[in-house]
Amino acid sequence: MNQTKIPKQRAVIDRKALGGEISALVTEQGEKARPAIVALLKSALDDGRAELARRLAEKPASGHECAGGQTFLIDQIVRLLHDHIIANVYPPGNRSTSERLVIMAVGGYGRAEMAPHSDVDIAFLTPARRTPWCEQVIEAMLYFLWDLGLKVGQSSRTLDEMVKMAREDLTIRTALLEGRYVWGDRDLYDEGSRRFYKEVVHGSEREYVSEKLAERDARHKRMGDSRYVVEPNVKDGKGGLRDLHTLYWIGKYIHKVRSAADLVDVGLLTKQEYRSFRRAESFMLAVRSHLHIITNRAEDRLTFDLQREVAARMNFSDRPGKSAVERFMQFYFIQAKRVGSLTGVFLAHIDEKFAQKRARKGFFAGFKAKARTVKGYKVYSGKIAAPTDDWFQKNPVRLIELFQIAEEEGLEIHPDTMRQAGRDSGLIKAKVRKDPRANALFLDLLAGRNDPEMVLRWMNEAGVFGKFVPDFGKVNAQMQFDMYHHYTVDEHTIRAIGLLSRIEKGELTDDHPRSSKLIHRLNSRRAIFVAVLLHDIAKGRGGDHSVLGAEVAEELCPRFGLSEQETALVAWLVRQHLLMSATAFKRDLTDPKTIEDFVGQVQSLERLRNLMILTAVDIRAVGPGTWNSWKGQLLGELYDNAQERLRLGHVKHGRAERVAAKKQLVAEELEQRSDLIALHSDAFTDAYWIAEPEDIIARNLVQYSEALKLDESLSIQCEFYEARGATLVSVIATDHPGLFYRIAGGIHLAGANIIDARIHTTRSGWAIDNFLVQDPTGNPFHEEQQLERITKAIGDALANRIELAPQLAKRPLPISRSKAFNVRHRVIFDNNASNKFTVIEVNARDRPALLNRLARALFESQLIVHSAHITAYGERAADTFYVTDLTGGKVTAEPRLKAIEKALLEAASDARQAEMESA
Structure with a gap:
């Protein structure tokens, strides 16, 4: 946007010296000089990038300087190639008026905002018709650029084609809006620029703004629709560079400005807002450059694993209670918030400008709607405005009142008044914070009946919320x-x-x-x-x-x-x-x-x-x-x-009454098959009847009855369970040690995550185990073949047809980014949480088959698991087990607890899995 002056340019690339070397190579080798020229320029490109990376390391927040340096480097390479091809490869001789060519930088290259691995967006512009000479030069240049390893976005058009396509295509129009002369016929560039503004831009301003804003809204939705998403896209995310670009594009399209600084002269930004614009832009350009250098590719997403590295490169350090990466990301989001504030004020101004133009036309020309007054504020066109520039300075409590009235009346806040509020937010001192009226107004806003969320967000954007x-x-x-x-x-x-x-x-x-x-x-x-x-x-x-x-x-x-x-x-x-x-x-x-x-x-x-x-x-x-x-x-x-x-001071129903009530509900679920309750209820313990919901008990009874009828020692039922947004997996089998961990292993092998598990044993020695499972994205399994895969995997695991440990070790981690976090593995024992069981909670890094490994460790520690409760918090899992020893008692001996803890910690970290992850 604003071409940044690059210090010590020749340390980045020396075009004059390189031009001399190319001439010497052509003199020595003639037509065979091409490979040597490519090698020479490739070396210059690599050296220039290395120099710019070194400068960024020395001044890690110098985003504009780095982006401008990358642009300068490419400019010089393009100019060298053009001059070499014109002079040595396709000299024009007696050039006709059609044999003219100009090279324009467009897009990010045109803005002089290139990150180290940005695309090189070039537009070749020719007069009324393309000549063979023009096509040969363009083709030769492109082959050179590709041989240098550059990713080139290019177009080649005549002036007429440029005008026609820009009218039809918003993307082309925006790219040309950023068109910058690089090299070639300057008169042709000036003619193209004049025709673009006269024949494309003029009269289409309103259409362009509405299309650009619709494009922006679609992009925000795609990127998470919040500037506070914790893995933001620096370029395309809400509050990112693209939002700043959109402001510039709209301002430039309407007011024909040449740089972002000119937006101040036309009244769209104040000087202070422009400084904010530049600060936010420079910081984000620096972050984007660091991302490209770290990954050695065009990476614009600030993922968890990269956040630590960028924070370190930008010299953020730990502080008490806040890590370096959290401090860096807080600063990032403050910039994103700044961009959001600028966007809101800027667009409201544009909207108002168009509204004024509409009002001046037709029947209502000359008519001005009278503003109404609400508690001293002016209200017109659904916007509330401070009546004077010193309104808040006279009484800073009004800074709270403004937002409370906006919420209560369902009004937007005028952009000028938002500016005033932001400017005067520093007036909120201890006296205002203690003011009873200010606090009453704030409480009314917080608990507002209309839309407190939106208005509190505006209050936060203006900086008033944090000051109050x-x-x-x-x-x-x-x-x-x-x-x-x-x-x-x-x-x-x-x-x-x-x-x-x-x-x-x-x-x-x-x-x-x-x-x-x-x-x-x-x-x-x-x-x-x-x-x-x-x-x-x-x-x-x-x-x-x-x-x-x-x-x-x-x-x-x-x-x-x-x-x-x-x-x-x-x-x-x-x-x-x-x-x-x-x-x-x-x-x-x-x-x-x-x-x-x-x-x-x-x-x-x-x-x-x-x-x-x-x-x-x-x-x-x-x-x-x-x-x-x-x-x-x-x-x-x-x-x-x-x-x-x-409510009652006790449980309304005793155990027997609760079981009887549950049986009645199950009978209603079973309808014609309610006789199964009388037939099998004695086999099931009271704990089972209390623990399971009536719909699951009804399913279990039907499954149990069919298994007995068919004399099956194993019955597996899988179905989508809408009530909990998961898939219910019910396994009925003759009980034996290790059953639980094998079932869990089979479920994991089928690609499912267990989110809850209830484990029961009937009085006649049957295991009735109910699992709720989801896929790695938190959705249930629906498809028949998915359900069959789970059934087969459990059957294979229980029948020892597969070796669980090696098969599970082969499964990849679904979330490799989890390695960016330090998760402390802990085992907590609680013998007071239950009268019957020892409760063991394991906190560990979440990974495939974690439950299987923990359950196996419990089995090998000679413990019986009666229920398991699985909770995931992103990269961290918290799995809780209700267990007894083999005699049915709690585990209390300290040496035994220490041995169990050691086994569970080893299972949680699992050296073999760690090796596979690092491989």
Whole structure:
């Protein structure tokens, strides 16, 4: 955009010296000089790139200088080739008026923004008709460029063709918009430029803007539709370089500016905004250049495994509570946010400009709509505006009021007023933060009835949110370096508030039926909104963010105007916001002790209702696909059991009554086959009847009955289980040691991940094991052949037709990027969580067949697994097992526990698998 002056240019490439060397080679070797010329230029290209890489290493944030240097290097190579071909290969002789040629740089090359492995986008322009001489020169140049190993995007057109194709194709029009003269006939370039603006651009401005914005929206959707996605695409992602390019393209198309700096002169950007534009652009260009150098290819995605390397190259270092990579990514997202703010203001200006033009035409020419006034603000065309430039300076509380009114009235904020808010956000000092009216307005906005998510995001973009709630400012653009969280902490929080608002409005009843009812039974709706705002407020400080966050809540809630009772509730919710999900996903909900312990911590129905809602929005706001019906069912089961215990002070029904009630429900499921209950119920233990849902029991009874009838020692049933968004795999077999780990191995061999497992043994010695499985992307298996593959693999594993260990070791890791993370393997024993069982939780790097290896280690440690609960948090797995020793007792002896821990840690790390991963 703005051609950057390259210092010590001849250290990058010396065109004059190289030109002399080419002439000497031609003199010495004549027509045979071509290979030597290619070698000479290839060496110059490599040396130039090495010099630019060295400069970037010395000044790792010098994005413009690096991109400009790459462009300068290619320019000189192109000029040398052109001059050599014109002088020595195809000299024109007496040139006709048609034998003219100009070389234009277009696209990123035209902008002088090249990364080390960017494509070289060239347009060859010729007069009215192409001559054989022009075609020979173009062809010769392209062959030279290809021989140099450059990836060339090229077009060759006459002036008429250029005009015609640019009118028809948005991509061609944008490429030519960035057209820059490189070498050749300057008059021809000037004529092409004049015709482009006169015959293509003139009169098509509105159409171009709408098409460009539609293209941008489609690109954002493709890239995750958030500038806070934790593996961003530096070039095409939201808030990335392409968004800055779009601003420039639109400004240039409408105002015919030559550089981004000219956008200030035409009033589209202020000087301060332009400086922000350049800073963000330079940083992102530097990041992109580092990515290309590290990978030695055109890589624009900042993946987890590359983030650490780029952070190190750009001299970011660890700080207490925040690693170097998290600090680097936080800075990256601050730049992306800056780009987002610029985009919003810029496009609103463009929109307004076009709206004014529309108003001046036709019947309404000269008519100006009168602005209405709302609480001292002007409102016109659905936008709220500050009436004067010093509006916020006179009373900084208005910075909060502006956004509260916008939310309450359903208004957008005028771009000039957004600019003012951003400019004046620094006026929010301690006095404003303590102001009761300012806090009441903020609370009204946070718990707004229209769209608090959108307006809080605007408030965050303007920098007002972080100034008014400095603790929130600390998590602004704060990344969580793991594969579980998809967004930065501030974006996750704002999304969670939006989900809470949607649940309250009844928009998510299908996915969250309980929460949609419970939210209208809370004693304080504002307390739950504040709890969602603060639940992750202490991330990145070091220490337990739940405990530290509760301390923040105890300070902030009274400031916001919450009562002592509300403050206590919010602080408890923040401290315990992970309690419900940890219990539901890692503990056996049929074990009475699980419910007793959970209720012992919750202690009241009001806390339980709030915690249920907070847990649901927290999980769902982690990222797409994180919430599913299986998680909803487990949380619902825990809620119902805890709610009954809290409401009545005891469990309403004893064990016998619960079993009888379950049998009645199963009878309704079985309909005509309800006689199976009387026939087989005595074989199944009470624990089985309580543990399994009625629909699964009905399936198991039919399968069990058929297996006995056919005298089968093994029966495997696979089917899509819609209630939990997974595939149900039921295995009925004569029980024997090692059955569980072999079944798990067979399921893994079929390419499936186990997300839950319930293991039962009948009184007559049959194993009834139910597994819920999904594919590696978290979806159920539907297809008949997929289900058959699982059935066959389990059968082969149980019949010893395959050797599990070597077969499983061959399976590749589905997520190789997980190697970018340090996962500490831990084994935790809990003999208090259950009255009957020892509970073992294993935290380890998630990988294929982990459950099989852990189950085998338990089997070899002479333990019986009664149930398993599998939870994945991105790259980390947390697998919980309820076990007894062979006599049915808990495991308590310290030496025994140490031996089990050692076996499980070895299974989790598995040296053979580690070797295969590094191979």
